[in-house]
Amino acid sequence: MEFSSRLKRTSLIKFTTLALSLISSSSKENLIRLTRLAEKIPQKDSYRVKIEWIRELFQRDHPSLEIARRILRESNLKQREKLIHFLVNQFLEGTNRRKDFASRTGFYxxxxxxxxxxxxxxxxxxxxxxxxxxxxxxxxxxxxxxxxxxxxxxxxxxxxxxxxxxxxxxxxxxxxxxxxxxxxxxxxxxxxxxxxxxxxxxxxxxxxxxxxxxxxxxxxxxxxxxxxxxxxxxxxxxxxxxxxxxxxxxxxxxxxxxxxxxxxxxxxxxxxxxxxxxxxxxxxxxxxxxxxxxxxxxxxxxxxxxxxxxxxxxxxxxxxxxxxxxxxxxxxxxxxxxxxxxxxxxxxxxxxxxxxxxxxxxxxxxxxxxxxxxxxxxxxxxxxxxxxxxxxxxxxxxxxxxxxxxxxxxxxxxxxxxxxxxxxxxxxxxxxxxxxxxxxxxxxxxxxxxxxxxxxxxxxxxxxxxx
CATH class of the missing domain: 3.20.20.70 (Aldolase class I)
Structure with a gap:
């Protein structure tokens, strides 16, 4: 189980790294395709809804796309690395950990x-x-x-x-x-x-x-x-x-x-x-x-x-x-x-x-x-x-x-x-x-x-x- 969790975490980090690199250089059309791929990863419906929300922003040429590109363009390598791990920790692993804590204690x-x-x-x-x-x-x-x-x-x-x-x-x-x-x-x-x-x-x-x-x-x-x-x-x-x-x-x-x-x-x-x-x-x-x-x-x-x-x-x-x-x-x-x-x-x-x-x-x-x-x-x-x-x-x-x-x-x-x-x-x-x-x-x-x-x-x- 521990090996499986480590493997899943490594895969998520690699996917997130790839996704961020694509955001910095890819066309709007390719980014929209990327959101469709990303929808297949999370198990929680609310996260899939949020990914759909992000896709809608891209489709409307919302400035959020330029915000994402600014984050990648204006951050150093160490900060980008920490950001990638944070995204995995907070929104994927962290969600599971909070749910597990709630199931054990009754408190979310x-x-x-x-x-x-x-x-x-x-x-x-x-x-x-x-x-x-x-x-x-x-x-x-x-x-x-x-x-x-x-x-x-x-x-x-x-x-x-x-x-x-x-x-x-x-x-x-x-x-x-x-x-x-x-x-x-x-x-x-x-x-x-x-x-x-x-x-x-x-x-x-x-x-x-x-x-x-x-x-x-x-x-x-x-x-x-x-x-x-x-x-x-x-x-x-x-x-x-x-x-x-x-x-x-x-x-x-x-x-x-x-x-x-x-x-x-x-x-x-x-x-x-x-x-x-x-x-x-x-x-x-x-x-x-x-x-x-x-x-x-x-x-x-x-x-x-x-x-x-x-x-x-x-x-x-x-x-x-x-x-x-x-x-x-x-x-x-x-x-x-x-x-x-x-x-x-x-x-x-x-x-x-x-x-x-x-x-x-x-x-x-x-x-x-x-x-x-x-x-x-x-x-x-x-x-x-x-x-x-x-x-x-x-x-x-x-x-x-x-x-x-x-x-x-x-x-x-x-x-x-x-x-x-x-x-x-x-x-x-x-x-x-x-x-x-x-x-x-x-x-x-x-x-x-x-x-x-x-x-x-x-x-x-x-x-x-x-x-």
């Missing part, structure tokens, strides 16, 4: 893990919950290795590293090196991306930075400090020269929306070498929370509309944390598709939900992920039929308040209770105003019988995880 593991190995940061950005923390109480290196080993046993191969500033952890590269079957997507302010750091990233191959920006130099330096933007630009040059794939993480505020939804800015990031753009909203969950920085309901919907156009025209990937509920069937938190472990070991439903019922120190993954608290969250998802309103913090704030006060639940960040007390009236008003906009859009989708995802193709069905 999530696909990704978020972890903040430190909350320390050398910047002091307004609206951010990280900052002036000490090392005291941070997860030890050995504990992080134990966490990652248990995650891999469950079939989790994607680790999103947050903070704080992750590169302040001197053991970060050691940790990534010890887990070569995992991909580490590291969210960083970009200020530490010097020659030495980029060389280490390129050598490992399984580390991909996501660099935070607020827009151009004026917007970024306003929030992060004078001169920071130019440091980031230098880091991007080094990453591109080393052929390391990287993403950009954009925080939408009330002040920078015009820039973040402009074609010129997206083209600027593509030119700099970014392969993926994350969009987040500035929420009042950090130090000295100020509701005035939070985007208005109209601005949030403007971002959603902009991504419809971008996804149909730009050769770069997009993830919109709050507006992509139609892709994820609502909220992903609480172990449905991911969870967050903070630097103290508290296991939070989401990186923006600073409350927990368990700490990973001294407990197994199964104990903390299959807890009554996470099960309660999972049982309520999606919180509304309208998947444009997926979030229990800002779309269904009454649920967020209920979960934050659930028996045994405690706050994990100083002052976060302000969000649920002093600011609750503002958040409720926001939810009502955005709800009016989103409900009108959703009704339009329903009237058209629209089975399409904004700017993409028909949404793949049959892939929602069920406990």
């Amino acid at each position: 593991p999530p696909r990704a893990m978020l972890i903040s190995p430190t909350m320390r940061c050398n910047l002091n950005c307004y609206g951010c919950y990280a900052g002036d923390y000490s090392r005291q109480g941070e997860l030890e290196t050995e504990e992080i290795h134990r966490i990652l080993n248990e995650a891999e046993e469950m079939g989790i191969h994607l680790v999103v590293v947050l903070g704080g500033e992750p590169f302040l952890r001197k053991d970060l590269f050691e940790i990534c090196k010890e887990h070569p079957r995992m991909i580490f997507h590291v969210f960083t302010h970009g200020g530490f991306l010097d020659e030495d750091t980029v060389e280490k990233i390129a050598h490992l191959g399984n580390v991909s930075p996501a660099i935070s920006l607020e827009g151009y130099e004026a917007e970024t330096d306003q929030r992060r400090g004078k001169g920071h933007f130019q440091k980031v630009m230098r880091g991007m040059v080094l990453l591109r020269e080393a052929k390391v794939l990287f993403a950009c993480s954009l925080t939408q505020t009330r002040e920078n929306t015009d820039v973040l939804v402009s074609d010129d800015f997206i083209d600027f990031l593509i030119e700099k070498g970014a392969i993926l753009i994350w969009y987040f909203m500035c929420l009042p969950v950090g130090r000295n929370p100020d509701i005035r920085w939070m985007p208005t309901p109209m601005q949030r919907d403007r971002l959603r509309q902009s991504l419809v156009r971008f996804r149909a025209t730009k050769p770069i990937l997009f993830v919109d944390f709050w507006n992509d509920g139609r892709l994820t069937h609502g909220c992903m938190a609480g172990g449905k598709m991911y969870f967050h472990i903070n630097a103290q070991g508290d296991v939070e439903p989401c990186v923006f939900c600073h409350f927990a019922s368990d700490n990973i120190k001294g407990k197994s993954f199964l104990e903390v992920l299959d807890s009554p608290f996470f099960r309660e969250i999972s049982s309520r998802q999606p919180y509304l039929e309208n998947l444009l309103r997926p979030c229990m913090l800002i779309d269904r704030p009454e649920i967020g308040r209920e979960m934050a006060s659930w028996p045994g639940v405690y706050f994990t960040h100083p002052g976060v209770e302000t969000f649920f007390t002093d600011l609750s009236g503002h958040i409720d008003q926001y939810a009502r105003e955005y709800g009016t906009i989103a409900n009108e859009v959703w009704e339009g989708f329903s009237q058209k019988g629209q089975g399409r995802v904004d700017g993409l193709a028909s949404k793949p069905k049959g892939d929602r995880q069920i406990r």
Whole structure:
């Protein structure tokens, strides 16, 4: 059985390598033929549906084909090798491992893990919950290795590293090196991306930075400090020269929306070498929370509309944390598709939900992920039929308040209770105003019988995880 598994894995790696090499040089017609061959490999129907979805994108000359070619053209050999193994690990072997884990325990593991190995940061950005923390109480290196080993046993191969500033952890590269079957997507302010750091990233191959920006130099330096933007630009040059794939993480505020939804800015990031753009909203969950920085309901919907156009025209990937509920069937938190472990070991439903019922120190993954608290969250998802309103913090704030006060639940960040007390009236008003906009859009989708995802193709069905 073990020999058979190794043989199958080797065959899958060879096929994936061939497929990627064909993508980089083959005609559209040959790639369409390749998808028909690929449909014969997976045993799970949902994956065959996704392959059919990819074929539809190719047939429509969607920019996704150029995105795939950019990934191959702009990555180094080591990173491409790790990417191939990740695709096999996460979507083929990982699926079987997650199913096997579920059959043994009754719990279906999530696909990704978020972890903040430190909350320390050398910047002091307004609206951010990280900052002036000490090392005291941070997860030890050995504990992080134990966490990652248990995650891999469950079939989790994607680790999103947050903070704080992750590169302040001197053991970060050691940790990534010890887990070569995992991909580490590291969210960083970009200020530490010097020659030495980029060389280490390129050598490992399984580390991909996501660099935070607020827009151009004026917007970024306003929030992060004078001169920071130019440091980031230098880091991007080094990453591109080393052929390391990287993403950009954009925080939408009330002040920078015009820039973040402009074609010129997206083209600027593509030119700099970014392969993926994350969009987040500035929420009042950090130090000295100020509701005035939070985007208005109209601005949030403007971002959603902009991504419809971008996804149909730009050769770069997009993830919109709050507006992509139609892709994820609502909220992903609480172990449905991911969870967050903070630097103290508290296991939070989401990186923006600073409350927990368990700490990973001294407990197994199964104990903390299959807890009554996470099960309660999972049982309520999606919180509304309208998947444009997926979030229990800002779309269904009454649920967020209920979960934050659930028996045994405690706050994990100083002052976060302000969000649920002093600011609750503002958040409720926001939810009502955005709800009016989103409900009108959703009704339009329903009237058209629209089975399409904004700017993409028909949404793949049959892939929602069920406990």
